[in-house]
Amino acid sequence: MNPRCGGDPPHDHNEGNQPARGAASAVPAAAVSPGRPVCCASVTRLMTWLVPAAGAGRDRVAAVIGRLAAEHGGPPFPPHVTVLAGFRSAEDEAARALGSLAAGMPPLPVSFGAFGYEEEYFRSLYLRAEPSPRLEDLHEAARRAWPAPPARYRPHLSLLYSRLGAEAKRALIGGLGLALPVTLVFDALELWADAGTGVGGWRRVARAPLRMPP
Numbered sequence: 001m002n003p004r005c006g007g008d009p010p011h012d013h014n015e016g017n018q019p020a021r022g023a024a025s026a027v028p029a030a031a032v033s034p035g036r037p038v039c040c041a042s043v044t045r046l047m048t049w050l051v052p053a054a055g056a057g058r059d060r061v062a063a064v065i066g067r068l069a070a071e072h073g074g075p076p077f078p079p080h081v082t083v084l085a086g087f088r089s090a091e092d093e094a095a096r097a098l099g100s101l102a103a104g105m106p107p108l109p110v111s112f113g114a115f116g117y118e119e120e121y122f123r124s125l126y127l128r129a130e131p132s133p134r135l136e137d138l139h140e141a142a143r144r145a146w147p148a149p150p151a152r153y154r155p156h157l158s159l160l161y162s163r164l165g166a167e168a169k170r171a172l173i174g175g176l177g178l179a180l181p182v183t184l185v186f187d188a189l190e191l192w193a194d195a196g197t198g199v200g201g202w203r204r205v206a207r208a209p210l211r212m213p214p
């Protein structure tokens with residue numbers, strides 16, 4: 001393995017995703033599968049993820065995330081690519097918008113061609129996504145569905161949330177057991193609530209599958 005790696009300038013966005021522009025279509029809320037009953041009209045801080053399809057690729061990445069968390073005192077979390085984070089909405093309204101985003105959208109393959117690391121906690125160590133027009137379009141659609149401050153979108157798949165120094169993270173990369181590029185197919189969008197109590201307090205609100213149009 002000959003990993004490419006490097007640290008982008010840190011930024012201060014929850015969950016490490018820098019939003020930038022966005023659109024949503026109209027789809028019935030029935031297309032959404034809630035992680036919990038969507039019954040609360042209060043405004044919540046939310047984030048939207050792409051999640052990878054079940055299979056060997058997802059399992060390999062999940063195993064790396066779990067091992068790094070256990071070895072370095074970080075929190076475990078599911079593999080995902082953040083589409084938009086840090087927006088506020090009533091959960092039921094956001095769940096309906098999630099279904100609109102997913103409507104008619106086929107599963108999305110994403111390739112990750114390099115490792116990255118930064119000082120920022122939520123971008124401590126990650127796989128950097130290769131440029132993808134479909135991923136950019138999805139982000140822009142999310143920006144229109146849930147207005148958020150303009151910022152550059154840098155899609156990635158986090159491997160570790162930590163305060164490790166740059167030298168320690170560089171040393172980790174060679175032993176991750178992930179040969180580049182890593183390509184995963186993402187087959188669902190998920191909506192997660194952030195109660196502000198740390199990663200352990202994150203809660204899935206809804207899930208919307210991505211399917212080939214009929």
